[in-house]
Amino acid sequence: MRNVAIVGIGYTPVFVSKRRDVCIPEMISEAVENAFKNSGLTPADIDAVVFGNMHTFEGLNLPHLWSADFIASLGKPVMRIATGGTTGMSAFHAAYYHIASGLHDVVMVVTYEKHSEGDAQVGLMGIITPEIMAMLAAGIDVTGQKGMGAIGGGSAGGISYQATSYLHHSGAGIEHIDAIAAMERRNASKNPYAHLKDPEATAEKIAQTPLISWPIRFGHVCPTTDGATVCILASEEKAAKIADKAAWVWAVANCASDATTGNLIEGIITDPGEQMPATIAAKKAYERAGIQDPRKEIDYVEIYNGFAHQTLMFLERIGMCEVGEAHKLLEKGELEMSGSLPVNASGGVVSTNAIGTSALNRVTECALQLMGQAGEHQVEKEVHKALAHGWGGLMQYVTITILADKPKKL
Amino acid sequence: MSVQEETFLTPVVPLDFTYNYYIGQYLTRYFKGFKEKKILGSRCPGCSKVAVPPRKYCGVCNKVMEEMVELPQEGTLENFTVGHVTMEKGGRLSPAEKPYVLGLIKLDDKASLLLHKVEGVDPSQVKAGMKVKAVWKDQVEGDYWDLDHFEPA
Amino acid sequence: MDKKVAIVGFRMKSAPDLVTTRERLTFELTRGLFDDLGIEREDVDTTIFCTNDFLDGRTISNCFLEGPAGCYMRDESKVEMDALNGLMYACMRILSGQYRTAMVVSLALTGYQVSPYLHIEYQLSPIYDRQMRLLNELSAAALQARSYLTRYGYSEELLDAVAVQALSNAAANPYQARRIPGVSKEKVASSSPYYEPLKELHCYPPTDGGCVLLLASAERAKELTDKPVWVLGMGQSIETFYLGERDLFRSPSTVKAAKRAYELAGIKDPKAEVDLAEVSALFAHQEPLLAEALGLLEEGAAESSYQSGDTAVSGKMPINPSGGALGGHPVSATGLIRAAEAVRQLRGEAGENQVGKAEVAVVHGQDGPCAQQNAVVVLGV
Structure with a gap:
């Protein structure tokens, strides 16, 4: 095992709804250029590239092929990773293993999504469409027990069951989802690479947005964003030469459940709020990082929260607090940038969601906090260890990355 | 362990998604050129290669190709194929009504080869090295098929 | 890479139409592999899927394979490329010291259920090539074939010779999908023309199939098998996307990938040190083209190599003794199937297609139009 560090980060200049001015590879190249500027490296320094996005969203198969000329990759190994919402972090993990294996020294991760070119909800429906269509064709009742919990459209339909489960088990109320959504929109207003920003956001304001499917309101849901992130x-050995400041990888881990989680399996409803993979992946990551008590040792957390309740729910699932405790921490202001457990100072996925980048942004935002380079959204407390969480697949796959401000003792 | 032979339902499930692509800054310039019946390319400041159609990056030099250059309308057929099938949407092959020619055309020594239809010649008579010229639609609109095909010069 | 990671077992299956589902095929292959090795799913530390959402017709298609593959509540990831890249990722994971075993799972039902040509169609630029509709997988390959033949002054008969060798090998290989008994040059030459100079039997057939393969660290490999096949080297590289800027008659990305793989394997003279090659040649011309890029055939000597039988099973440099991708191409799994075929050779289990000396094999996988991206792995015993 070798130590691996983050030595450069590049974002597209903006993360917005529609980048009408550029085509896909042009947009990606902006983030690549910024990563080179940020790190002081040149294309010649890069040994290999890992590329990730969710390709059905743009109707492009293996888009790294089209982008090859735009990402300084010609003549290099390029590996394409795709694991749904977690793609960005899965790509990061692949880059980590490129280096940890001893085969490569400097590896660039390129992720993007240009949602404006397709329809994300249609893309998400594509996960289950074949089953639904096949069932319709075969005359099976799709609204019955094999409806896969997806009736309601895209991921928001399925997610309301998860939010309901979370509220039930934690004792939190819909007002807490409003409050965490407001906090993240306020945080986003301090992050130049966030999409939905509202410095004046309050729980009351969010509460006025229309309900989609109880308890999920419009104000709880992530936008669809155009943007690219490079890391x-x-x-x-190389990091010492390249960077004055670096963020060090202490552990990476992941866990997959079954795609039918959250649905009826032989008459038993499995709970979409249980998220056992998050608990298992976090436990593995703590072991690998040598962390005994995450609550004491982890200073900062970035949660993948396509929907606002997930910030609270996943804090509980990954053991950063007890079940039923997250909303109380929120009430006390502990999750704010000034609090004792700052979460998603970036504004989270609920404020910015270019899906391919979203799980990688959790990692890069932790890195910026560790290096003290987060600018206006730098949290008040000192950050020595940070945890980035990714969530995706069909609501059943979780990735975890633990970073620190110094190399791990091997 | 063996798996029992069974028959399965095999319903057809077309997944027709609609996408709206932004063509970006460089292809926009290409089609603006079409409105004046010009073929434009972008020149790399590193290797001075000209990309047709133009694009932002030269991947070999990792340089932005900002300079636009106009290319001649006559060139050489470098490589070609005669198609006896057509590929429909969905990737289904069907026999072509009649054989047709696709060619890679060199408009300039420094220019990338442009793939286009070659018409006005019996497919069996097509030879690499032939001189060909661009044929435009009468009404050009700044769109893909303004440059209709190439034919022997 | 010394002898640090080994292939300890595989299962594969191909046919024109398997009449099955992805989930079922995944279970059949992985359960079969576990039974072969006497292990259970808990013995697999991590799983790498290599499937393609476009061909599977659904987003994040591997989600539905995790249960059948035995990685419920376990560690997995997905490399959405030719599965030889998945094998390379699995090796990296083991080399890092984090995992002792890693399984690669790849399959595609591109025989009956969906057209394999969609794979390349959706790789083309949506703002140019897909609007023009001139380029597709077959027309691109035809331009590459013409470029290759013209460059070296070969006649179109070379394509027939390559196809006959590959299809004859495939006919004797029970794992292949396209098995034509008594295939002849006349039969190949009289098959339907697609895009000149390519005819139907110069091209891969639409195929259903899959392959799973288990890798293990040196220590764990010794517990699992008496016949480990070692991963000695690997490399991968990509070239420009733009066909009009590529010298289609050669494959510089394969040259680069092979250079890296040979360096890691300590191979200085591939012609002398490599005993056989399993190359993902999807079209007849690609087989000699790629074998040249891999440094196994003399550049410009393809015609004489194929005529003299040098590349045949009994020749001095057997290329695709399995029959290669002309015998079957379940898109994405093909590179991994090449690896499994090399394992059969290296273990001396290739039956009728067994080559004489088999100690070092080169395996190749490709992605993109006209093999824009190439992966090379060196295996040995």
């Missing part, structure tokens, strides 16, 4: 990783 450059290096081995310990």
Whole structure:
């Protein structure tokens, strides 16, 4: 095992609804250029590239092929990773293993999504459409027990069951979802790379947005964003030469459940709020990082929250607090940038969601906090260890990355 | 362990999604050129290669190709194929009504080869090295098929 | 890479139409592999899927394979490319020291259920090539074939010779999908023309199939098998997307990938040190083209190599003794199937297609129009 560090980060200049001015590879190249500027590296320094996005969203198969000329990759190994919402972090993990294996020294992760070119909800429906269509064709009642919990459209339909479960088990109320959504929109207003920003956001304001499917309101849901994120990783020896400041990888882990989680399996409803993979992946990551008590040792957390309740729910699932405690921490202001457990100072996925980038942005935002380079959204407390969480697949796949401000003792 | 032979329902499930692509800054310039019946390319400041159609990056030099250059309308057929099938949407092959020619055309020594239809010649008579010229639609609109095909010069 | 990671077992299956579902095929292959090795799913530390959402017709299609593959509540990821890249990722994971075993799972039902040509169609630029509709997988390959033949002054008969060798090998290989008994040059030459110079039997057939393969660290491999096949080297590279800027008659990305793989394997003279190659040649011309890029055939000597039988099963440099992708191409799984075929050779289990000396094999996988991206793995015993 070798130590691996983040030595460069590049975002597109903006994360917005529609980048009408550029085509896909042009947009990606902006983030690549910024990563080179940020790290002081040149294309010649890069040994390999890992590329990730959710390709049905743009109707492009293996888009790294079209983008090859735009991402400084010609003549290099390029690996394409795709695991749904977690793609960005799965790509980061692949880059980590490129280096940890001893085969490469400097690896660039390139992720993007240009949602404006397709329809994300249609893309998401594509997960279950074949079943639904097949059932319709075969004359099976799709609204019955094999409806896959997706009736209601896209991920928002399925997610309301999860939010309901979370509220039931935690004792939190819909007002807490409003409050965490408001906090993240306020945080986003301090992040130049966030999409939905509202410095004046309050729980009351969010509560006035229309309900989609109880308890999910419009104000709880992520936008669809155009943007790209690039992250450059290096081995310990190279990192010392490249960067004054680096964020060090202490552990990566992931866990998959079954795609039918959240649905009826032989008459038993499995709970979409249980999220056992998050608990398992976090436990593995803590072990690998040598963390005994995450609540004491982790200073900062970035949660993948396509929907606002997930910030609270996943804090509980990954063991950063007890079940039923997250909304109380929120009430006390502990999750704010000034609090004792700051979460999603970036504004989270609920404020910015270019899906391919979303799980990688959780990692890069932790890195910025660790390096003290988060600018206006730098949290008040000192950050020595941070945890980034990714969530995706069909609501059943979780990735975890633990970073620190110094290399791990091997 | 063996798996029992069974028959399965095999319903047809077309997944027709609609996408709206933004063509970006460089292809926009290409089609603006079409409105004046011009073929434009972008020149790399590193290797001075000209990309047709133009695009932002030269991947070999990792340089932005900002300079636009106009290319001649006559060139050489470098490579070609005669199609006896057509591929329909969905990737289904069907026999072509009659054989047709696709060619890679060199408009300039420094220019990338442009793929286009070659018409006005018996497919069996087509030879690499032939001189060909661009044929435009009468009414050009700044769209893909303004440059209709190439034919022997 | 020394002998740090080994292939300890595989299962594969191909046919023109398997009449099955992805989930069922995944279970059949992975359960079969577990039974072969006497292991259970808990013995697999991590799983790498290599399937393609476009061909599977659904987003994040691997979600539905995790249960059948035995990685429920376990560790997995997905490399959405030719599965030889998945094998490389699995190796990286083991080399990092984090995992002792890693399984690669790849399959595609591109025989009956969906057209394999969609794979390339959706790779083309949506703002140019897909609007023009001139380029597709077959027309691109035809331009590459013409470029290759013209460059070296070969006649179109070379394509027939390559196809006959590949299809004859495939006919004797029970794992292949397209098995034509007594295939002849006349039969190949009289098959339907697609895009000149390519005819139907110069091209891969639409195929259903899959392959799973288990890799293990040196220590764990010794517990699992008496016949480990070692991953000695690997490399991968990509070239420009734009066909009009590529010298289609050669494959510089394969040259680069092979250079890296040979360096890691300590191979200085591939012609002398490599005993056989399993190359993902989807079209007849690609087989000699890629074998040249891999440094196994002399550039410009393809015609004489195929005529003299050098590349045949009994020749001095057997290329695709399995029959290669002309015998079957379940898109994405093909590179992994090449690896499994090499394992059969290296273990001396290739039956009628067994080559003489088999100690070092080169395996190749490709992605993109006209093999824009290439992966190379060196295996040995």
